[in-house]
Amino acid sequence: MATPEDTGSWLLYLSLAAKCGGDGQPHRFVGFLVVCAVAGLLTCLLHWSFPGGPAWGRWWWTRRRGCWAAAASVPGPRGLPVIGSMWLMTGLAHRKLAAAAGRLGARRLMAFSLGETPAVVAGHPDVAREILHSPAFTDRPVKESAYGLLFHRAIGFAPHGGYWRALRRVASTHLFSPWQVAASAPQRAVIARQMVTAMKQLQQSGASSAAGAAVRRVLRRASLHNVMWSVFGRRYELQLDPVKESDETRELGALVDEGYDLLGLLNWADHLPWLARFDLQGTRARCSRPVPRVTRFVGRIIDEHRSAPPAAAAAVDFTDVLLSLQGSDKLADSDMVAVLWEMVFRGTDTVAVLIEWVLARLVLHQDVQARVHDELNRVVGLDRVVTESDSASLVYLHAVIKEVLRLHPPGPLLSWARLATSDIHVDGFLVPAGTIAMVNMWAITHDPDVWPEPMEFRPERFLDDTSFQVMGSDLRLAPFGSGRRSCPGKSLAMATVAFWLPTPLHEFTLLPSPDPARGVNLSEVLRLSCEMAVPLAVTAQARRVA
Numbered sequence: 001m002a003t004p005e006d007t008g009s010w011l012l013y014l015s016l017a018a019k020c021g022g023d024g025q026p027h028r029f030v031g032f033l034v035v036c037a038v039a040g041l042l043t044c045l046l047h048w049s050f051p052g053g054p055a056w057g058r059w060w061w062t063r064r065r066g067c068w069a070a071a072a073s074v075p076g077p078r079g080l081p082v083i084g085s086m087w088l089m090t091g092l093a094h095r096k097l098a099a100a101a102g103r104l105g106a107r108r109l110m111a112f113s114l115g116e117t118p119a120v121v122a123g124h125p126d127v128a129r130e131i132l133h134s135p136a137f138t139d140r141p142v143k144e145s146a147y148g149l150l151f152h153r154a155i156g157f158a159p160h161g162g163y164w165r166a167l168r169r170v171a172s173t174h175l176f177s178p179w180q181v182a183a184s185a186p187q188r189a190v191i192a193r194q195m196v197t198a199m200k201q202l203q204q205s206g207a208s209s210a211a212g213a214a215v216r217r218v219l220r221r222a223s224l225h226n227v228m229w230s231v232f233g234r235r236y237e238l239q240l241d242p243v244k245e246s247d248e249t250r251e252l253g254a255l256v257d258e259g260y261d262l263l264g265l266l267n268w269a270d271h272l273p274w275l276a277r278f279d280l281q282g283t284r285a286r287c288s289r290p291v292p293r294v295t296r297f298v299g300r301i302i303d304e305h306r307s308a309p310p311a312a313a314a315a316v317d318f319t320d321v322l323l324s325l326q327g328s329d330k331l332a333d334s335d336m337v338a339v340l341w342e343m344v345f346r347g348t349d350t351v352a353v354l355i356e357w358v359l360a361r362l363v364l365h366q367d368v369q370a371r372v373h374d375e376l377n378r379v380v381g382l383d384r385v386v387t388e389s390d391s392a393s394l395v396y397l398h399a400v401i402k403e404v405l406r407l408h409p410p411g412p413l414l415s416w417a418r419l420a421t422s423d424i425h426v427d428g429f430l431v432p433a434g435t436i437a438m439v440n441m442w443a444i445t446h447d448p449d450v451w452p453e454p455m456e457f458r459p460e461r462f463l464d465d466t467s468f469q470v471m472g473s474d475l476r477l478a479p480f481g482s483g484r485r486s487c488p489g490k491s492l493a494m495a496t497v498a499f500w501l502p503t504p505l506h507e508f509t510l511l512p513s514p515d516p517a518r519g520v521n522l523s524e525v526l527r528l529s530c531e532m533a534v535p536l537a538v539t540a541q542a543r544r545v546a
């Protein structure tokens with residue numbers, strides 16, 4: 001957006017150009033165009049010449065003109081004129097950003113430009129804390145796709161304020177409180193048994209070639225069913241055969257996938273507003289397709305809840321809770337759709353992605369899996385199934401989960417960035433309002449100055465300090481973020497992972513696929529979460545007679 005200072009510079013250029021162009025003669029008009037073009041080019045180069053690239057230069061040469069020499073600027077790549085370093089946010093952005101920061105000696109804090117948007121990325125725990133805990137960074141930049149998919153009315157993208165606070169309070173009390181997490185344990189147990197049955201069927205059918213895709217499918221469907229149960233009160237059987245799956249699961253699964261693709265996409269128009277009208281990447285068009293389906297789907301469930309007799313206390317789901325809100329907390333139907341849809345969306349893939357990484361590491365490191373099995377034998381014994389209350393005693397397994405969160409954080413850039421709502425100092429540098437701030441959690445967890453031998457998979461490092469928390473108090477490993485906008489679903493997510501992992505591990509020894517071409521491949525793909533690029537393929541050998 002043009003600032004008054006920009007306008008001032010352009011008035012100067014135009015008056016110069018007008019002097020060249022005045023009396024309608026063709027050569028004068030050409031002169032006018034040349035002066036305009038040269039002025040535009042000079043402005044671009046001037047802005048681009050600044051550390052961090054054009055968005056930073058624009059800010060320094062306009063808003064901070066006169067006092068810019070007094071303060072140091074955040075180091076960072078210039079990128080290209082106009083677009084800055086957009087490509088840093090494509091592909092495996094966490095790795096590209098870490099490499100650029102390393103090259104430029106900007107590991108703690110690096111500036112770069114996403115088109116017209118200034119951005120910073122922190123790669124040190126202290127700087128990460130400054131950002132995540134600062135009241136100036138409690139908003140999020142709302143992308144076009146987030147608006148398009150209704151998320152600006154849900155917790156994740158709602159501006160920090162009364163509406164957001166009310167939503168967080170309701171969700172914390174009725175979905176994520178320790179009491180609620182404990183109360184939903186029987187539901188997780190039902191789904192955990194379904195997962196084991198599905199994996200047995202998979203092995204018996206000898207579908208080894210399809211096994212890889214099926215592990216991922218079992219995990220994703222289990223997560224989706226779990227969240228649909230909590231949020232909508234819907235219960236489904238886990239079906240390996242897509243044809244036998246319920247229409248609702250299939251529909252919602254497809255909507256979640258589409259939402260993931262759209263939100264994970266770098267939309268150039270978010271940072272180059274003059275591109276917005278063209279919708280070159282088709283973001284607006286793509287968003288407009290799932291939204292009516294989401295509205296219809298969730299709206300139907302809301303209507304069914306309205307017309308049903310009041311649920312017994314133990315059977316109350318999150319839709320019932322939202323419908324029961326009164327007074328200033330009461331939500332419009334459209335907001336209710338956004339909030340419910342976000343919960344399903346956020347709760348589905350994150351948990352499945354993390355479990356798939358843990359299983360991959362256990363297949364790859366058979367010695368670690370053997371230690372997990374020893375612990376299960378000791379704590380649970382081979383004559384019964386794992387229960388959720390066993391989970392707290394599985395100290396080594398918890399160390400494995402933490403080590404996987406360290407090596408493969410599901411949100412390496414903490415998924416959703418923060419937005420500076422006022423000018424603010426970070427690590428001694430002035431960062432302007434409107435800057436997008438990210439934390440490169442992946443860079444922190446792979447930094448040899450923070451974690452000795454960071455590339456090694458060594459769960460034992462967490463056995464020395466079993467009280468190490470991954471919930472956001474220690475920024476050396478904070479996969480759920482930190483501060484006011486940290487993940488509200490973290491306790492539920494950890495309870496689910498810490499119970500769903502030992503359940504199949506108690507039943508099976510997981511071995512690599514017999515097909516050498518389908519060995520464990522740790523390549524990543526970054527969508528909204530960082531997933532395994534090649535789905536995990538395993539052979540499961542029974543270790544317990546049921």
Ligand code: HEM
Pocket residue numbers: 132155156157168227342343344346347348350351354410411414415416417479480481482483484485486487488489490492493
């Ligand atoms: C392994 C599982 C999960 C991981 C790694 C994860 C990670 C994250 C991260 C990094 C953030 C941003 C935090 C920040 O800005 O400081 C976040 C936000 C959020 N997460 Fe999670 N999450 C997980 C599971 C869940 C689940 C199960 C739910 C709900 C069912 C959930 C709901 C949310 C919501 C609503 C936000 C936005 C919070 C706000 O802006 O106020 N997450 N999550």
